[in-house]
Amino acid sequence: MPLLELDKVTCEFGGLRAVSEVSLHLETGELVGLIGPNGAGKTTVFNLLTGVYAPSEGRILFDGASLVGWAPWRINRxxxxxxxxxxxxxxDMTVLDNVKIAYHNHVRHGVMSSILRLPTYFRGEQEIEEKALAFLSLFHLEEKKDELARNLPYGEQRRLEIARALATEPRLLLLDEPAAGMNPQETRELMDLIAFIRERFSLTILLIEHDMSLVMGICERIYVLDHGMVIAQGSPKEIRSNPKVIEAYLGEVTS
Structure with a gap:
């Protein structure tokens, strides 16, 4: 059974089909790319997977359970x-607090314990802070823990956003254009980071990206969207030479 499966998923907005009968799957542990021209429907797929949008038709299964109709917080949990x-x-919150917030998805002390400041509350908060600091250390952000997130350089903000997502303890991580705005050196460092977190946290990863060097360098399989439809899927080598993919990006098939 695939960890994630989309089966003929369609999403319409007032008669406009942003996604049309998209089918794809991810096996546990895979790193899969989702690429396509601007407006192809890639981010819409992510919004469907995370409950921001509900599909008009089709099934979305995660570990065999349907996600259709689930709220975003439930999908995250x-x-x-x-x-x-x-x-x-x-x-406007510190680097540390950005990660601590994600851990509260798994907090064990209740509301009354927090209001009354019972020992269980303080133990729980201490545990969350220790875990958050350990995460920041993994991402080389521990020295920035007391800085406001907006004051971090762009590349460090990206690392912090990934750290916060991982703090929710996911099995599937969706990365939406993580290399956007990065220079070549930062992109190479990002590739190493993605490989590291995949191994360190036993993750399955679905990646949207326009930087083809990153996609071709780390993805095992790739799906290509164009006008809301899957037009190709396969290995990086197969996708690189697929006439439909070349036409979608360049407007013509090269010889």
């Missing part, structure tokens, strides 16, 4: 986390 094309940190 089930084991799916994401980052965004435009970084969405809590910019």
């Amino acid at each position: 089930a084991g799916i986390a994401r980052t965004f094309q435009n970084i969405r940190l809590f910019s």
